[in-house]
Amino acid sequence: MENKKLKWPQGLKKTETRKAVISVLEKTEKPLSAADIFSEIKKNGSNVWLSTIYRILELFVKKGIVNKLSVMNSEMAVYELNQFKHKHYAVCVNCHKIIPVDNCPMEKFVPQIEDDDFRIMGHNLEIYGICKDCAHKSNKRS
Ligand SMILES: [Zn+2]
Ligand SMILES: [Zn+2]
Secondary structure, eight states, rough: OOOOOOOOTTTOOOOHHHHHHHHHHHHOOSSSSSHHHHHHHHHHTTOHHHHHHHHHHHHHHHHHHEEEETTTTTTTTEEEEESSSSEEEEEHHHOOOEEEEOOEEEETTTOOOOOOOOOOOOOOOOOOOOHHOOOOOOOOHH
16 A cells, blocks of 8 residues: 655644544545545544535645545545546446546647647546446346
């Protein structure tokens, strides 16, 4: 497993809840939704509101320490630590499971943009399909 330790950004106050959100994200192998993070923190006995988690996540996104990935046409957003490493995920349309993709089809893609000075910072890609488990289930049914 990779060692995911976040360098806390300067000027960002360390609160218990903020630290808790980061530690959940440091431990996870896949991106989590705000609700996932919320229930993890709750499990540890903390008394927090889901709205607080959302606010913290938005702040972290703004600070550039967390990536927000929207999946399935933004119905659901998931969050991961910004490792400054490029990654895509495939989503199962049936169970919404998120599976990391090992390669990037856009790597050699040079976008043509009218604005010469436009500086590209990244891109998003939606990959969706049916996961192994769901394919298996529907095979059994038919
Ligand atoms: Zn599935
Ligand atoms: Zn890519």
